[in-house]
Amino acid sequence: MTVDEMTIAQASTVFADYDAYTDESYFHRACTLLRREAPIPLVEVEGFPPFYALTRHGDVMEAERNPEVFRNTAQPVLAEVERQKLMSQAGDLATLVHLDDPEHRKYRAVTADWFQPSSLARLDGRIAELARRAVDRMAELGGECDFAVDIATPMPLEVILSILGLPEADYPRMLDLTRELFQGADPEFQRGKSFEEFMTVMYDFFGYFGALVDERRARPTEDLASVLANAVVDGEPILPFQQISYYVIIATAGHDTTSFTMTGGLQALLENPDQLERLRHDPSLIATAADEMIRWVSPVRHFLRHVVSPAEISGQRFEVGDKLLLSYWSANRDEDVFGDPFRFDVGRKPNRHLAFGFGAHYCLGALLAKMEIRALFAELIPRLRSIEPAGPAELSRSIFVGGHKHLPIRYEIA
Ligand code: HEM
Structure with missing residues (x-):
């Protein structure tokens, strides 16, 4: 279906689909139409509560x-009415979000403090070492791997x-x-x-962190973990439910997001060989490439x-x-903010x-994630002699945190 064939009502359902x-291409075609024609649609999809979707950069801001x-x-996070009801009955999490x-x-x-530049600077060497090991691993795998998984x-x-x-x-x-938490709607990862x-x-998380x-x-x-175990808020030990929730968000938000970005980033380089070449010739672009x-x-x-309280955004x-x-x-991908938003540009600035x-x-x-992404590509790009897809890339079936769960590649590496 092209953008012209899609109705606004159809396009607005993507957020709950x-x-x-x-x-990706279907999702973005729908959003492009919405940003242009109906940037704050009221979305009514069976099973979900009605909600407004903010599709433009300025409105999200x-x-x-x-x-x-x-x-x-x-x-x-958006959830089906029934599921949200059951979650609330069981006790909603109390993470930072x-x-x-x-x-x-x-x-x-x-x-x-742990995520401030001065604290993270101490991890620079360790992250560079892990990036080196990751690329060594690619070499060991003998020229073919699933970049997302391996x-x-x-x-x-x-x-x-x-x-x-x-x-x-305990890492596995x-x-x-x-x-199981973030990709619970994807048959490949769901527990049931x-x-x-x-x-x-959830009970497993609570048991483990308890x-x-x-x-x-x-x-x-x-x-x-020791900081969280002994944390004090308002002069009192942190509440047990908040405490376990805190562990859950640090342990979960901290890796899937970054992994998906690394894989999607490599996929974008595969699809845009001119940008891969540009990065190869000018390693100083690594920071803008990561962004x-x-x-x-x-x-x-x-x-x-x-x-x-009653409010308004862009007249809505x-x-x-x-x-x-x-x-x-x-x-x-907002055209009003990003010049040529569907162009993957490793030098994009601002x-x-x-x-x-x-x-x-x-x-x-955010800073930790950027350090990791930069470190991996700073190590990988100079050692990469050639790279090509070795099978279809696959996105996870998730409405919250998602990205490529598989990216088979064939490559030569130094
Ligand atoms: C590319 C990787 C990442 C992306 C795209 C990402 C994205 C986000 C987004 C969109 C939010 C909510 C912001 C908002 O509501 O305005 C968030 C919050 C959060 N992220 Fe990340 N994240 C990434 C990596 C990480 C990493 C490595 C950690 C490690 C600890 C982390 C920990 C958190 C935490 C604890 C919050 C909650 C903050 C709060 O509510 O005060 N994230 N992240």
């Missing part, structure tokens, strides 16, 4: 800039879980749990179709906000209780993408 997220009106509440100020600010302060998944997983302080033996388990099975994933809290309280070490990969992939497809009125979906994937959000909830790990 799991399959649409597996077809407007919502991000006013967190006191557009709040995260305990439901920051589930909280609003003033609690949010206090809880964020608990770990904020290379882009293990490196960010190791970075964040080692900051947290988890034993290496954390990976499985993250995938039922809500009850999904909830066992034991970790006990351990780090008894024997604190220098890691982030462009993040814009291009936008692995966090959306967050949801809830209107708590909102009433108390309305839900707004902030489509980062669409905003990052690049005011919203892939990390903006404002109070701006991604805590």
Whole structure:
């Protein structure tokens, strides 16, 4: 279906259509139409609560800039009505993205220092070493691999879980749990179709991190897990539910997002050989290339906000209780902000993408993610002699955090 054949009503359903997220070109054609013709559609899809979708960069920014009106509440992600009801009955998580100020600010302060440039600078050497090992691994694999599975998944997983302080033996388990949580609608990763099975994933997280809290309280070490286990907010030990939720967001948000960006970034280079050549000849472009990969992939497809007092964005009125979906994937292709937005440009500057959000909830790990992506490509590009697809790339079936789950490649590497 071309943009001209698609109706606005059809286009607006993409945000609640799991399959649409597996077809990048379809998704973007729909969003292009919406940005042009109906940038804030009211989306009514059976099974989902009605919501407005913000498709333009400026409108997403407007919502991000006013967190006191557009709040995260305990439901920051779009979910089916029935599923949301069951989740709330079981007890919504209380991670940073589930909280609003003033609690949010206090809880964020608990770990904020760990993700500041001065703290992360200490990890530079370690991240470079992991990037080297990742590319060595490509060489060992003998010229063919699934870049998503073999290379882009293990490196960010190791970075964040080692900051947290988890034993290496537990990394595969954390990976499985993250995938079951974020990719629960994809048959390849889901534990089961039922809500009850999904909830066992949450119970596993709670069981695992509950034991970790006990351990780090008894024997604190220098890691982030010990900081969380012994954290104090308003002079009181952090509440147990908030505490476990905190572990969950650090352990999960910290790797799938970055892995998807690395894989989607390489896929974009494969599809744009001129940009690969450009990067090869001018390694000083690595920082802008990483930013462009993040814009291009936008692995966090959306967050949801809830209107708590009557408001307006670009002439659209909102009433108390309305839900707004902030489509980062669409905003990052906005023609009004990005010249030639569908061109993958490793030298793009400025690049005011919203892939990390903006404002109070701006991604805590943004700098860490950029360091990892830069390090991997800084190591890979000079060693790459040739590269080509070795099979079809595949996107995950997810409306929240998503990207390429498979990218088979054939290559020669030094
Ligand atoms: C390319 C990789 C990543 C992308 C695209 C990404 C994207 C995002 C987005 C869109 C938000 C919400 C922002 C908003 O609501 O305005 C967010 C929040 C968050 N991210 Fe990331 N993220 C990435 C990597 C990471 C990493 C490596 C960590 C490691 C700790 C991390 C931890 C978090 C946390 C803790 C929050 C919640 C912040 C808050 O609510 O105050 N993310 N991220």
